[in-house]
Amino acid sequence: MQLGVCYYPEHWPEERWAQDARLMRQAGLTIVRIAEFAWAKMEPQPGVYDWGWLDRAIETLAAEGLKVVLGTPTATPPAWLVRAHPDVLPVDAQGRRRAFGSRRHYCSNAPIYRTLSEQIVRAMGQRYGQHPAVIAWQIDNEFGCHDTARCYCDHCAAAFRRWLQARYGTLAALNEAWGTVFWSQAYGDWEEIDPPHLTVTEANPSHVLDYERFSSDSVVAFQQLQLDVLRPLTPGRRLTTNFMGDFPDLNYHDLARSLDLATWDSYPTGFAEMNSAYAYPEWEQRPTYAYDVGDPYITGFCHAITHGTKRAPFWVMEQQCGHVNWATYNPGVRPAAVRLWTWHAALAGAEAVVYFRWRACRFAQEQHHSGLLNHDASPAIGLQAVHALREELPHLPAERKQAKIALLYSYEDLWAFQLQPHRKGFDYRRLCFAWWRALQRLGLEADLIPYDADLTGYEMILAPGAFLVSQQQAQALEQAVRAGATLVLGVRSGVKSSSNVVTDEPLPGVLRSLAGATVTAWHSLPPGVSMALSGTCLPEGNEAAVWAEALRPEPGTLALLRYRDGALAGAAALTEHALGAGRVLYLGWYPQFAQLEALLRQWANALGLMALDLPDGVLAAQRDGEWVVLNFNETARTLVLDGRTVELPGCEITKLGTRS
Numbered sequence: 063m064q065l066g067v068c069y070y071p072e073h074w075p076e077e078r079w080a081q082d083a084r085l086m087r088q089a090g091l092t093i094v095r096i097a098e099f100a101w102a103k104m105e106p107q108p109g110v111y112d113w114g115w116l117d118r119a120i121e122t123l124a125a126e127g128l129k130v131v132l133g134t135p136t137a138t139p140p141a142w143l144v145r146a147h148p149d150v151l152p153v154d155a156q157g158r159r160r161a162f163g164s165r166r167h168y169c170s171n172a173p174i175y176r177t178l179s180e181q182i183v184r185a186m187g188q189r190y191g192q193h194p195a196v197i198a199w200q201i202d203n204e205f206g207c208h209d210t211a212r213c214y215c216d217h218c219a220a221a222f223r224r225w226l227q228a229r230y231g232t233l234a235a236l237n238e239a240w241g242t243v244f245w246s247q248a249y250g251d252w253e254e255i256d257p258p259h260l261t262v263t264e265a266n267p268s269h270v271l272d273y274e275r276f277s278s279d280s281v282v283a284f285q286q287l288q289l290d291v292l293r294p295l296t297p298g299r300r301l302t303t304n305f306m307g308d309f310p311d312l313n314y315h316d317l318a319r320s321l322d323l324a325t326w327d328s329y330p331t332g333f334a335e336m337n338s339a340y341a342y343p344e345w346e347q348r349p350t351y352a353y354d355v356g357d358p359y360i361t362g363f364c365h366a367i368t369h370g371t372k373r374a375p376f377w378v379m380e381q382q383c384g385h386v387n388w389a390t391y392n393p394g395v396r397p398a399a400v401r402l403w404t405w406h407a408a409l410a411g412a413e414a415v416v417y418f419r420w421r422a423c424r425f426a427q428e429q430h431h432s433g434l435l436n437h438d439a440s441p442a443i444g445l446q447a448v449h450a451l452r453e454e455l456p457h458l459p460a461e462r463k464q465a466k467i468a469l470l471y472s473y474e475d476l477w478a479f480q481l482q483p484h485r486k487g488f489d490y491r492r493l494c495f496a497w498w499r500a501l502q503r504l505g506l507e508a509d510l511i512p513y514d515a516d517l518t519g520y521e522m523i524l525a526p527g528a529f530l531v532s533q534q535q536a537q538a539l540e541q542a543v544r545a546g547a548t549l550v551l552g553v554r555s556g557v558k559s560s561s562n563v564v565t566d567e568p569l570p571g572v573l574r575s576l577a578g579a580t581v582t583a584w585h586s587l588p589p590g591v592s593m594a595l596s597g598t599c600l601p602e603g604n605e606a607a608v609w610a611e612a613l614r615p616e617p618g619t620l621a622l623l624r625y626r627d628g629a630l631a632g633a634a635a636l637t638e639h640a641l642g643a644g645r646v647l648y649l650g651w652y653p654q655f656a657q658l659e660a661l662l663r664q665w666a667n668a669l670g671l672m673a674l675d676l677p678d679g680v681l682a683a684q685r686d687g688e689w690v691v692l693n694f695n696e697t698a699r700t701l702v703l704d705g706r707t708v709e710l711p712g713c714e715i716t717k718l719g720t721r722s
Contacts, residue, residue: 063408063458065448066093066131066416067434068380071119072103073423078439079119082420083126089434089445090452094123095379095416098133098203099165102140105182113189124195131379131416132196134186134288136179137203138165143178150175152213155259159215164427165203166210170284171217183288187295198300200379201288204327205281205303211311212277214257223252225276239561240268267481268562274477278313282320289320304379305371307364308337310480310491313473315512318371326368327380327418330356330403332389333364341495343487345589345607346655349499351679352696352713354395355402356382358681359499365410366498366510370471373509375461378407380418383444384432392430398713400447401454402692405715408458409683409690417444457717459685466671467508468520469497475529478562485586485609488652490527493552497526500658505674505682506666517542521669526552526649528573530560536572543576544642548665551577551648553584553609569611570648577648578619578639583612585629593628593651595635597621600660606635606651613637613650622647636661677701680710689718 067086071079086094097104097116105111120130144151144162150172152160160167168175190196205211230236233249242248247266249255258265258273289301300322305314307326318324334357341360342348351358368376381403385394400417407415421435422442434445471494479490494510501508508524513535517523523542528535528551536556543549555577556570565571569581587593592605599622606625612633615621621634639646653661663673676682679694680701693699693710701708703718710716 063412063455064092064414065090065404065451065455066095066414067091068095068416068419069123070099070419070423071096071122072100072115074421076115076118079122080125083123083128086123086128086420087126089448090455091448092127092129093131093197093414093416094128095131095133095200096120096123098135098200099138101135101138101182104135104186105140108142108146111185120190120193120195128195129197130193130195131198131200132186132190133200134183134202136168136183136288139168139175139178147172147174147178149215149217152210153215153218154209155212155214157214157260164208166208169213169215169217170280171213171221172215173217176284176287179284180287180291183291184295187292191292191295191299192297196296196299198302198323199292199296200325201285201301201303203304204306205285205317206309206312207306211281212274214259218277218280219257221280222257222273222276223255225279226255226272227252229272239563240266240272241563242266267478270481271474271477271562275313275474278311278316278473281312282316285317286320302377302379305368307333308360308367308491308495310473310476314367314371315473321372323377324368324371324374325377325379326364328361328364328378328403328407329380329382329386330358330361330399331382331393331395332386333357333360335389335391340489340491343492345487349678351694352399354393355399355694355713358406358679358692358694359495359502361403361406362410362502362681363495363498363510365407365412366469366508367471369411369462370510370512373464373511373515375411375413377414377416378412379416381407381415383417383434383447384442385430386432387428387430395443396713397443397447397450400444401451402694402713402715404447404451405458405690406681406692409462409681409685409692411462413461417448459683459690462507462683462685464519465507465509466519466521466669467501467506467666468515468517468523469494469501469508469510470513470523470525470528471510472513472528472530474560475527478529478558479527481562488609490529493527493652496653496655496658497524497662500655500662502681503659503676503678504663504666505676506662506671507683513538517547518545520547521671522548522550522665524550525555526550528552528555530558530562531556531572532560533572536576539573540576540641543644543646546643548644548669549576549646550665551646553611553650553652555648576639576641576646577637578616578641578646579613579634579637579648580616581611581650582614582633583630585610593630594626595623596626597623597636599623599636599664600657604657607654608652610635610652611650613648615639675702684720687720689720691716691718
């Protein structure tokens with residue numbers, strides 16, 4: 063594990079830089095990320111470059127043995143560029159041109175912006191691409207942040223039409239895929255197709271899904287433009303960008319494909335405040351944890367998404383090290399929290415943690431955001447934690463191996479559910495997060511991976527929301543099952559084709575032969591309505607709520623649970639289909655969290671993946687013959703581990719040898 067920091071030398075007097083670099087080294091930091099917002103400083107006038115300050119900053123850091131991650135500055139086009147080319151500014155979903163004065167104020171499909179971005183990136187690559195202190199490059203910064211993943215300007219409209227022509231070939235194929243016969247939406251000319259916004263009522267969901275795909279592809283293409291410039295200029299350096307964890311607006315699987323390394327920006331207290339609305343439905347109790355540590359399950363979910371994009375060690379490119387300024391309450395944090403976050407990242411597979419930022423800024427939008435140093439350059443609480451962590455680095459968890467459980471995650475399913483959830487509260491991220499959290503509570507490690515990932519080696523494959531399913535995906539799942547995996551399908555599986563149109567086959571569509579069962583009816587259940595379940599898999603008294611599907615098992619498929627009453631009385635609610643060396647389970651209702659925990663425990667134990675019984679806010683995993691246990695609660699918790707009763711101090715890390 064390496065530790066680093068984000069630094070903005072342009073924010074501070076140059077005579078301070080050497081002292082900062084020395085303090086960084088003394089704290090045990092080895093990596094410094096710089097320059098990702100400094101376009102106006104590098105190129106103060108069109109075609110006029112000022113590299114002197116950046117040369118000296120890099121040399122100052124290098125003199126202390128620090129390695130540099132250099133950011134391309136395309137997230138912040140300077141004022142002269144916007145004034146000369148106002149059409150680079152993006153247009154929002156309400157048709158309003160967005161303005162200069164913050165960041166991410168550009169459209170990646172604007173031709174002149176692509177040209178000017180290529181020029182600044184090439185100039186940087188030519189100057190610093192082989193500098194011995196520069197070990198990696200970050201492309202842009204937080205693609206899609208601030209509701210900028212989708213632009214609706216004329217450049218995007220023209221690019222969208224080209225994208226559609228490449229995807230469908232003919233208008234006849236597009237009209238068929240989108241079902242434009244509905245409401246007289248048929249197109250007779252490509253120029254008739256606009257971005258799907260400002261419609262009187264909701265736009266065609268197939269049209270919108272394709273626009274979301276196109277918008278994500280546009281960001282991927284803009285990133286690729288920079289990668290193509292840098293690769294020949296930066297031999298041996300790793301190229302990356304910084305994701306935002308569970309951010310839903312871009313397909314991170316696509317964005318990661320051409321990168322050497324996946325990274326993300328971790329702000330646990332901010333994410334806990336801002337993302338808990340999707341994570342926890344109103345019908346479930348939220349977990350407990352200390353006020354200043356964030357939600358460890360949300361943080362872990364983000365780690366898992368990032369790790370799963372490449373199934374390889376990742377970096378935390380920005381790690382909160384004190385209070386943030388952009389959430390609701392922005393609580394202060396204690397050194398114990400920073401230590402917990404660093405250990406958690408290592409446990410999840412991070413090979414580097416880079417703290418944001420070195421010194422709290424005195425001006426502009428982030429004045430109330432903390433750093434490792436306070437505004438007056440005195441040490442902040444985060445620096446205390448970093449000094450302590452320096453001694454712990456050799457003892458942090460080793461690289462994690464492939465898990466035995468895969469949780470499949472699809473951005474296209476996420477977008478399709480967002481467009482037509484059918485029931486309030488039915489959210490794809492919420493559904494997948496519930497399954498993830500249940501696994502964490504049971505101490506079961508899982509890889510959160512895309513549907514097209516290699517499934518070899520996974521003993522249990524979880525697909526809680528396989529909404530849009532292709533024949534190719536179904537075949538890959540069948541191959542894994544026949545090889546011995548247990549596959550679990552959740553409600554609303556196989557409902558739609560890739561064009562976001564409901565299948566004309568009996569449900570679950572292309573997954574029906576795999577499931578060995580047919581969905582004969584489905585009910586969205588409003589609050590207060592439930593259906594009793596009977597069977598041996600769950601204790602008596604359990605009920606199905608939120609969403610329920612009636613399953614008719616095919617010959618040879620077992621009905622493990624049935625609905626005992628209500629509209630679906632007598633129908634199967636959970637089925638098991640043996641196939642090859644494996645089996646397929648279809649879970650026919652939206653499970654309550656306690657039910658999900660109980661079922662996952664049974665399925666894991668049946669495979670020899672022994673589940674734990676962890677208290678809320680406690681995470682545990684095995685590394686190198688030891689248990690590493692993190693307690694995110696304010697007070698102590700008791701845990702039975704390998705037959706031993708372990709007392710876990712509050713906000714603390716406990717390591718314990720495993721028993722064979």
